[in-house]
Amino acid sequence: MIRLLELAGRPFIIAVEESGRIMLLLFSAIAWMFRPPFRFRIIFKQMEFVGVNSIFVVMITGAFTGMVFALQSYHGFSLFGGESLVGSTVALGMTRELGPVFTALMVTGRVGSAMTAELGTMKVTEQIDALHTMSVNPIHYLVMPRIVAAILMLPVLTVVSDFIGILGGYFVGVEMLKINSGIFVAKIVEYVELEDIFNGLIKAACFGLILSLIGCYKGINTTGGAEGVGKATTQSVVLSSITIFISDYFLTSFMF
Amino acid sequence: MIELIKVCKSFKGQKVLDNLDLQIEPEKITVIIGRSGSGKSVLLKHIMGLIKPDSGQVLVNGTDTAKLNDKELNEMRKVFGMLFQDAALFDSMTVGENVAFPLKEHTKLSKKEIDEIVEEKLLAVDLKNVTHKMPSELSGGMRKRVGLARAIALNPKIVLFDEPTTGLDPIMCEGIDNLIINTQRHTKATFVVISHDIGSTFKIAHKVAMLYKGKIIKIGTPEEIRSSNNPVIKRFISRD
Numbered sequence: 001m002i003r004l005l006e007l008a009g010r011p012f013i014i015a016v017e018e019s020g021r022i023m024l025l026l027f028s029a030i031a032w033m034f035r036p037p038f039r040f041r042i043i044f045k046q047m048e049f050v051g052v053n054s055i056f057v058v059m060i061t062g063a064f065t066g067m068v069f070a071l072q073s074y075h076g077f078s079l080f081g082g083e084s085l086v087g088s089t090v091a092l093g094m095t096r097e098l099g100p101v102f103t104a105l106m107v108t109g110r111v112g113s114a115m116t117a118e119l120g121t122m123k124v125t126e127q128i129d130a131l132h133t134m135s136v137n138p139i140h141y142l143v144m145p146r147i148v149a150a151i152l153m154l155p156v157l158t159v160v161s162d163f164i165g166i167l168g169g170y171f172v173g174v175e176m177l178k179i180n181s182g183i184f185v186a187k188i189v190e191y192v193e194l195e196d197i198f199n200g201l202i203k204a205a206c207f208g209l210i211l212s213l214i215g216c217y218k219g220i221n222t223t224g225g226a227e228g229v230g231k232a233t234t235q236s237v238v239l240s241s242i243t244i245f246i247s248d249y250f251l252t253s254f255m256f
Numbered sequence: 257m258i259e260l261i262k263v264c265k266s267f268k269g270q271k272v273l274d275n276l277d278l279q280i281e282p283e284k285i286t287v288i289i290g291r292s293g294s295g296k297s298v299l300l301k302h303i304m305g306l307i308k309p310d311s312g313q314v315l316v317n318g319t320d321t322a323k324l325n326d327k328e329l330n331e332m333r334k335v336f337g338m339l340f341q342d343a344a345l346f347d348s349m350t351v352g353e354n355v356a357f358p359l360k361e362h363t364k365l366s367k368k369e370i371d372e373i374v375e376e377k378l379l380a381v382d383l384k385n386v387t388h389k390m391p392s393e394l395s396g397g398m399r400k401r402v403g404l405a406r407a408i409a410l411n412p413k414i415v416l417f418d419e420p421t422t423g424l425d426p427i428m429c430e431g432i433d434n435l436i437i438n439t440q441r442h443t444k445a446t447f448v449v450i451s452h453d454i455g456s457t458f459k460i461a462h463k464v465a466m467l468y469k470g471k472i473i474k475i476g477t478p479e480e481i482r483s484s485n486n487p488v489i490k491r492f493i494s495r496d
Contacts, residue, residue: 121347130344132306133337133416134358135330 032140042145051153066165070172087184088191090169099162104207108240112215116236119219120229143216154208155201199255211240263312274470285447287457290467296450337407338416343399345391352387377405397428417449
């Protein structure tokens with residue numbers, strides 16, 4: 001019986017241990033943020049990688065999310081003559097929920113996985129040990145800049161996604177479904193408040209922290225050669241995505 | 257001076273180092289030999305402070321590295337350079353940037369001065385016109401040379417080598433051996449090499465230490481090791 005309980009409890013213990021180690025990595029990265037040298041160059045390079053290079057993917061995702069959302073909500077609202085609410089529904093949905101979450105998921109797939117693969121390869125080829133031997137702390141040099149860049153760039157990408165998503169909704173609603181453009185825009189102005197946008201951006205920053213922290217954690221703890229890098233990358237994307245969804249619920253219930 | 261006193265280390269219940277004692281003479285080349293998986297790399301990582309012993313002391317210039325915090329370890333490591341088995345060059349940087357890396361991190365030299373030192377160190381390892389190449393464009397031997405240039409960029413007092421000739425053809429091995437001998441003669445640094453290449457060991461070593469079952473079972477000059485009656489050593493060196 002005790003053996004059975006031990007077996008059943010082991011995954012829980014492993015999960016708690018892993019969470020603890022991730023939190024320790026976070027605290028360490030925070031401590032390194034305030035110690036010189038400040039690594040601005042690496043941070044800007046990472047911001048380019050996380051932000052600038054993800055814009056196209058985020059725009060495509062945002063545009064089609066807004067468009068399909070307009071299409072679906074139009075069909076729903078038209079049942080009781082509420083087509084005028086399509087604009088505000090799309091805008092609220094994009095700014096509060098779909099913009100931050102879909103942006104984070106796309107960046108997880110593109111950037112979080114790359115962070116794990118890059119750091120994982122560095123780990124298995126002893127490049128991280130080489131940093132240690134040259135008196136350079138890998139958390140300071142590799143992890144901290146990636147976390148800072150992701151926290152700063154996710155809100156920026158989310159603004160792009162929100163804007164393009166609403167534009168996509170406008171195109172479908174006004175140009176294709178023939179909703180009056182004045183009403184479409186007026187309802188957005190009437191119902192969407194600055195707080196909706198702002199809270200969405202806070203969520204995005206939290207998602208940036210989650211995907212970069214998990215991406216780096218899985219990377220610097222990779223073992224087992226090329227196969228290990230592959231496994232770590234998959235685990236990183238899955239764990240980040242799940243954590244984003246779970247934290248989204250709690251952040252939403254806390255903020256809105 | 258590097259000294260290991262009664263160092264024990266286990267991984268998942270398996271003892272890798274077992275009450276290991278070792279003294280490494282300064283300004284000499286000491287080669288630690290032993291079978292694959294005997295714990296040579298673990299021993300090297302203890303010296304560098306990358307791994308802490310379960311018990312025992314690792315003294316570098318009289319300081320027990322196991323008792324140092326991260327900041328103190330980073331300071332201590334500045335006297336070290338290390339050449340990894342596969343060179344561990346940074347893939348995302350050019351050869352020049354790799355060699356310049358420790359100089360940029362730990363000195364306030366101008367870009368011009370750093371470039372000059374990079375050229376000088378690359379020349380010291382017989383490499384020319386490779387500064388702008390990426391590590392992926394180099395052969396195994398060239399990568400090791402760049403790794404050595406990076407390891408000696410800050411003129412360290414101690415240089416550690418993790419199997420420097422593994423995976424290289426005999427001619428390339430000879431080149432790396434000569435490079436190690438000449439670099440040590442030139443820099444007067446303490447070189448610690450781990451290897452299972454007996455030919456190379458006897459060529460470069462001032463002292464040879466044999467690691468077996470977690471202990472140093474013999475340390476001496478190459479001649480003393482050659483004439484040892486210990487059956488383990490005899491068997492190991494007779495394979496060459």
